[in-house]
Amino acid sequence: MLRSAVLLTLLAATPALAQSREGFVPGPVLPDVGPIAPVESDLPLPKGASFKIAFDLAARAEPGTLSRQIETAARTLNMHVAAGVPKDKVKIVLIAHGPAAQDLLKPEVYEARSGGKTNGSLNAVQKLLGAGVEIYLCGQTAMGQKISKADLIPGVKMSLSAITAHAIYQQRGYTLNPF
DSSP: OHHHHHHHHHHHHHHHHHHTTTTOBOOSSOTTSSOBOOOOOSSOOOTTOOEEEEEEEOOOOOTTSOOHHHHHHHHHHHHHHHTTOOGGGEEEEEEEOGGGGGGGBOHHHHHHHTTTOOOTTHHHHHHHHHTTOEEEEEHHHHHHTTOOGGGBOTTOEEESOHHHHHHHHHHTTOEEOOO
16 A cells, blocks of 8 residues: 555656756756756856865665765756856765765675666766766765775775764865755
């Protein structure tokens, strides 16, 4: 009964989800990840604006799907560059812990832990790393989930903890993205 209700809810939401991308366009940095919506903003970006943003990744994406939090980081990079902020003035770090650790695993490790399903966030993680975005996994989470550095997508780094990484990046002037 509960399963049927969940399925009906998802089916009912599918048209709304498909429509939610209407009007979005590819971004200038990562055209196939993090589409953006052109907006006439009433809050103009100050001349010489720069951004240093830390994203806290806690939720795991469903196997085969892109993590909403990872996509939001890509969208953030795309939309600020599209708005005129030079790419080198948009600094982003992703700090993962808890279930989100799974989205940072190499394909073979992910598939072994997900019953053969694919990591839907792999492409986005690789593109973000290629664009200069830093990505860290909480070492405490890694230990608890028996994840080694060798299990991670190349370029993903390990931190002592997510708490430590957030504290260090806050000291470096990064703001915490609240989404």
